[in-house]
Amino acid sequence: MKLPKEAESRLLELILDLAADSGHVGLFPHERFDADAIGAAVSLSRAFRTLGCQAVVLVSEPVPESLQHLPGLEELKVFPGEDCPPFDLALAIDCHDASRMGERGSCFLSAPVRGAIDHHLYEKEPGDLEWIEPQASSTSELAFEMIWDLELHLGKALFDPTMAILLLAGIITDTGRFSYSNTTPLCLRQAASLLERFEIDLNQLNYDLYERTSVERLQIKGDIFSTITRVAEGRILIACATQAMLVNRGAPDDELSNLASEIRTAEGSAAVLLLVESEDGDIRVSVRSNSCFDSAAFAGRFGGGGHLKAAGMTLKGMKMEEAAQLLSRESEAHLKACSSESAKE
Numbered sequence: 562m563k564l565p566k567e568a569e570s571r572l573l574e575l576i577l578d579l580a581a582d583s584g585h586v587g588l589f590p591h592e593r594f595d596a597d598a599i600g601a602a603v604s605l606s607r608a609f610r611t612l613g614c615q616a617v618v619l620v621s622e623p624v625p626e627s628l629q630h631l632p633g634l635e636e637l638k639v640f641p642g643e644d645c646p647p648f649d650l651a652l653a654i655d656c657h658d659a660s661r662m663g664e665r666g667s668c669f670l671s672a673p674v675r676g677a678i679d680h681h682l683y684e685k686e687p688g689d690l691e692w693i694e695p696q697a698s699s700t701s702e703l704a705f706e707m708i709w710d711l712e713l714h715l716g717k718a719l720f721d722p723t724m725a726i727l728l729l730a731g732i733i734t735d736t737g738r739f740s741y742s743n744t745t746p747l748c749l750r751q752a753a754s755l756l757e758r759f760e761i762d763l764n765q766l767n768y769d770l771y772e773r774t775s776v777e778r779l780q781i782k783g784d785i786f787s788t789i790t791r792v793a794e795g796r797i798l799i800a801c802a803t804q805a806m807l808v809n810r811g812a813p814d815d816e817l818s819n820l821a822s823e824i825r826t827a828e829g830s831a832a833v834l835l836l837v838e839s840e841d842g843d844i845r846v847s848v849r850s851n852s853c854f855d856s857a858a859f860a861g862r863f864g865g866g867g868h869l870k871a872a873g874m875t876l877k878g879m880k881m882e883e884a885a886q887l888l889s890r891e892s893e894a895h896l897k898a899c900s901s902e903s904a905k906e
C-alpha cells in the first residue's frame with residue numbers, strides 16, 4: 562500500500578523542481594468552496610510563489626459573502642471567464658478529481674501532471690501525487706504540514722499572517738471550532754503555532770466565521786427549522802428549503818449547510834437531511850449523522866460523497882416533495898441496516 566506521506570514527499574520534490582524553473586502550478590479547490598478549501602489553496606499558492614513558482618488558484622464562482630472577510634482572496638481567478646493557463650502541475654484541493662470542479666474540470670484535466678491534497682474518503686488506490694489523508698481534520702491541516710516541511714527543508718520562513726488566518730479558518734470550520742471527533746493534538750498544535758507566530762484576532766475570526774448574520778438569515782433559518790419533520794420515530798430529521806422560501810427572504814444560500822449541523826443537535830437525532838433547492842432546480846442535500854448512519858455511504862448511493870458524519874449530494878430532475886419522500890424511505894432503511902448491524906456486534 563502506498564503511504565500518504567510518500568505522496569507528500571513526491572509533491573514537495575516536484576514543487577521544488579518547478580520552483581527552480583518558474584513552473585506553473587494551478588490549484589483547484591472544489592466547487593462552492595468553503596473556508597477549508599480556499600484557505601488551503603490560497604496558502605499553498607502563496608508559499609509556492611515565494612519558492613519561485615507561478616501559482617494560480619482557479620475557482621468556479623466569486624467569493625460568497627460569508628467568506629469575504631478572509632484575507633488574500635483577491636488572487637482568485639474565476640473560470641470560465643479567465644483563461645485556463647498552461648499549467649505544469651494541477652492540484653485538486655480539498656477534493657480529488659475533476660467531478661467536483663464543474664467547468665474547470667476540463668482545465669484541470671488538460672494539465673500534463675495532476676495531483677491532489679485532500680482529506681475526503683477515497684475509494685480507489687490514490688495515484689503517486691494524490692496526498693489523501695481521510696483522518697486529517699482538514700485540508701488546511703495538510704497545507705500547514707506541507708508549508709511547514711518546506712520551511713524546514715529550505716530553512717526559511719514561508720508562513721505569513723494572511724496564511725495564518727486562512728489556515729486557522731480552514732481548521733476551525735472543518736473541526737467545528739475544535740469540537741468534532743476529527744480534532745486532534747496535531748491540529749491543535751498547528752493552531753497554537755500559528756497563534757504563537759502571528760498576531761491574530763481570534764475573537765474577530767470566530768465572529769466572522771460563525772456569528773455574523775443578518776435579519777434575513779435569521780428569518781430563513783426560522784423558515785427552514787419550521788419544516789423539520791421526523792422520520793424513523795424521530796431518529797432522522799428532514800428539513801427543506803425551496804427556492805420560493807429563499808427568494809422570499811432575499812437570503813443568499815451559501816451557508817445553509819451549517820443549519821444541518823444545528824438540526825443535528827436535537828436530542829435523539831441519529832441523522833439529519835437538509836434539502837435545499839438551487840436556482841437551476843437541483844436539490845442539494847446535506848447529510849449529518851450522530852450515529853452508525855454512514856453519511857458518506859448514504860450520499861454515495863446518490864452520486865455524492867464526504868465523511869462518516871457529514872456528507873452531501875445533489876439530486877437532479879426531482880421535485881422537492883418527491884426528493885423528501887425518497888430520502889425519508891431510503892434513510893430509514895439505511896439507519897435500520899446499520900442499527901441492526903451494530904446490535905449484532
Ligand SMILES: [Mn+2]
Pocket residue numbers: 597598655680699700735
Ligand atoms: Mn475540508
